[in-house]
Amino acid sequence: MSQIYDRVALIGLGLIASSMFWAIKRAGLAGEVTGYARSEETRETARRIGLCDKVYDTAKDAVKDADLVVLCVPVGVMGAVAADLAPALKPGATLTDVGSVKRQVISDVTPHLSDDIHFVPAHPLAGTEHSGPESGFAELFDNRWCLLITDDTTDRKAADDLAAFWRGLGSMVEEMDADHHDLVLAVTSHTPHLIAYTMVGVADDLRRVSESEVIKYSASGFRDFTRIAASDPTMWRDVFLNNKDATLEILGRFTEELFALQRAIRRGDGDHLHAYFTRTRAIRRGIIEAGQDTDAPDFGRGKAQ
Amino acid sequence: MSQIYDRVALIGLGLIASSMFWAIKRAGLAGEVTGYARSEETRETARRIGLCDKVYDTAKDAVKDADLVVLCVPVGVMGAVAADLAPALKPGATLTDVGSVKRQVISDVTPHLSDDIHFVPAHPLAGTEHSGPESGFAELFDNRWCLLITDDTTDRKAADDLAAFWRGLGSMVEEMDADHHDLVLAVTSHTPHLIAYTMVGVADDLRRVSESEVIKYSASGFRDFTRIAASDPTMWRDVFLNNKDATLEILGRFTEELFALQRAIRRGDGDHLHAYFTRTRAIRRGIIEAGQDTDAPDFGRGKAQ
Numbered sequence: 031m032s033q034i035y036d037r038v039a040l041i042g043l044g045l046i047a048s049s050m051f052w053a054i055k056r057a058g059l060a061g062e063v064t065g066y067a068r069s070e071e072t073r074e075t076a077r078r079i080g081l082c083d084k085v086y087d088t089a090k091d092a093v094k095d096a097d098l099v100v101l102c103v104p105v106g107v108m109g110a111v112a113a114d115l116a117p118a119l120k121p122g123a124t125l126t127d128v129g130s131v132k133r134q135v136i137s138d139v140t141p142h143l144s145d146d147i148h149f150v151p152a153h154p155l156a157g158t159e160h161s162g163p164e165s166g167f168a169e170l171f172d173n174r175w176c177l178l179i180t181d182d183t184t185d186r187k188a189a190d191d192l193a194a195f196w197r198g199l200g201s202m203v204e205e206m207d208a209d210h211h212d213l214v215l216a217v218t219s220h221t222p223h224l225i226a227y228t229m230v231g232v233a234d235d236l237r238r239v240s241e242s243e244v245i246k247y248s249a250s251g252f253r254d255f256t257r258i259a260a261s262d263p264t265m266w267r268d269v270f271l272n273n274k275d276a277t278l279e280i281l282g283r284f285t286e287e288l289f290a291l292q293r294a295i296r297r298g299d300g301d302h303l304h305a306y307f308t309r310t311r312a313i314r315r316g317i318i319e320a321g322q323d324t325d326a327p328d329f330g331r332g333k334a335q
Numbered sequence: 336m337s338q339i340y341d342r343v344a345l346i347g348l349g350l351i352a353s354s355m356f357w358a359i360k361r362a363g364l365a366g367e368v369t370g371y372a373r374s375e376e377t378r379e380t381a382r383r384i385g386l387c388d389k390v391y392d393t394a395k396d397a398v399k400d401a402d403l404v405v406l407c408v409p410v411g412v413m414g415a416v417a418a419d420l421a422p423a424l425k426p427g428a429t430l431t432d433v434g435s436v437k438r439q440v441i442s443d444v445t446p447h448l449s450d451d452i453h454f455v456p457a458h459p460l461a462g463t464e465h466s467g468p469e470s471g472f473a474e475l476f477d478n479r480w481c482l483l484i485t486d487d488t489t490d491r492k493a494a495d496d497l498a499a500f501w502r503g504l505g506s507m508v509e510e511m512d513a514d515h516h517d518l519v520l521a522v523t524s525h526t527p528h529l530i531a532y533t534m535v536g537v538a539d540d541l542r543r544v545s546e547s548e549v550i551k552y553s554a555s556g557f558r559d560f561t562r563i564a565a566s567d568p569t570m571w572r573d574v575f576l577n578n579k580d581a582t583l584e585i586l587g588r589f590t591e592e593l594f595a596l597q598r599a600i601r602r603g604d605g606d607h608l609h610a611y612f613t614r615t616r617a618i619r620r621g622i623i624e625a626g627q628d629t630d631a632p633d634f635g636r637g638k639a640q
Contacts, residue, residue: 155555159619175552214548217538219555225530228593230615232585233522243519245621246509249479250460250524253628254559260619263612270600270608280537281597285590288533292586295575303575307568310535314464314565316550323558
């Protein structure tokens with residue numbers, strides 16, 4: 031892999047930025063990587079563990095002379111962070127982000143940018159339940175999708191370079207527009223997360239089953255929910271506040287279906303349940319065939335011991 | 336580990352029974368293991384792969400002289416299977432099952448048993464999304480809980496032997512009564528499965544997002560739902576039909592909480608969302624500390640490639 035940018039600036043130094051840094055170094059994608067985090071503690075941690083070639087105390091200093099600036103901050107503060115650093119951006123630089131919501135981020139960020147900045151929003155579909163500068167690892171994006179948001183106003187050279195950069199980080203790259211992205215993510219990520227959070231909250235709140243029982247017996251299904259319900263609360267609050275319409279639409283569909291199944295249980299309609307449960311098996315097979323999960327029968331067990 | 340029973344009969348030869356067989360052999364827990372399956376195809380597969388020391392064409396022949404008989408059939412047919420084989424049970428034998436619902440199984444099975452049979456229902460909290468006689472493996476129960484259903488009418492010797500047997504299979508054993516079991520499982524397993532099935536069904540049905548997109552981008556959360564929504568449809572139909580009350584109770588709590596979160600999204604109440612998402616993180620930490628899942632940051636990725 032060869033160098034794509036002379037200087038890359040990572041703004042916000044959590045799981046995604048720290049993983050990007052290690053993956054940039056693994057592949058030699060940038061001459062120099064600078065970084066900035068709002069919290070002094072995070073900046074000090076980054077300096078201690080060698081995260082970024084240089085960590086600056088202000089975003090403006092970090093982005094100076096950078097060819098690519100990556101906003102790795104929660105969706106809710108993208109606009110404010112962009113407003114702060116925009117005056118220091120190098121003319122001709124590419125600005126991108128890694129937020130889980132795109133339409134709102136574009137609305138919040140674009141007004142602060144001059145015409146000589148190429149804004150190409152992006153969303154790497156990768157993560158773990160861990161957060162912070164020490165949680166990153168170079169393999170996070172390997173074999174995972176990164177979605178670039180493009181339309182007919184996108185600078186083609188900037189988008190192509192950014193796509194090559196993400197492929198260098200290990201990702202597979204696809205382009206789509208912002209509205210479609212937000213709907214796809216509402217289905218595949220945002221609504222599943224909200225549902226998982228809800229189920230974990232219900233279990234936590236149930237007085238007749240102790241928390242220790244919920245924890246002990248979690249391997250029977252509940253465990254898979256707790257994994258995604260342990261993600262960063264600030265990130266997820268911002269996702270739901272900023273992808274409100276698509277999430278509420280999918281939630282509406284979800285409750286409609288859930289009520290139909292609930293009614294089948296109440297009426298003892300086994301045929302309805304069996305047909306529904308048979309249909310959902312096919313999607314699982316598709317995911318395994320697409321290489322997005324493992325089919326290993328002892329799933330999770332070996333490592334849990 | 337030493338032998339606990341001279342002869343064990345496995346009735347129904349799917350994932351659980353086949354895993355039990357390999358685990359019995361691993362630990363030397365029985366002198367001989369017999370088996371029976373309703374389908375001739377399953378019996379032939381079992382004979383071909385050496386599953387059970389002897390496979391019989393009728394349940395009555397399989398249970399003859401057995402000290403322990405294990406019903407490994409869907410919850411909905413436990414009663415009929417017990418009625419069929421009960422006349423052939425050896426006086427003093429222990430009968431158990433592996434069903435995911437206990438109150439209804441006890442109601443269905445008990446009337447067919449004479450007083451000299453010790454019925455001790457059990458439920459190993461272990462499984463994969465795979466089913467059938469070829470899906471079993473000896474490690475399935477390692478480090479997983481097995482719940483024995485006991486009350487003041489339980490024969491103590493029979494229960495203690497069964498507990499030792501399950502520990503020999505690799506499980507940790509706990510005892511509780513049937514109603515509490517059904518509520519605990521409604522929270523930790525049955526409702527999560529129903530919700531996962533629902534979410535996968537919604538995604539499958541959505542016209543504006545293609546199935547290939549759902550599959551490609553599933554790693555962002557949806558994937559964890561598809562894993563549990565790929566389980567055996569007959570087993571799960573029977574679970575919901577037979578643990579109706581507890582499941583409907585937990586579903587009621589779930590929709591109540593979901594509506595509160597939905598309202599918070601609609602009103603833009605970030606504080607409510609953030610507080611809820613913070614609370615649910617603690618349960619996740621408890622599960623990892625209890626050894627029921629792994630904390631590895633590259634979860635699932637290594638094996639998926």
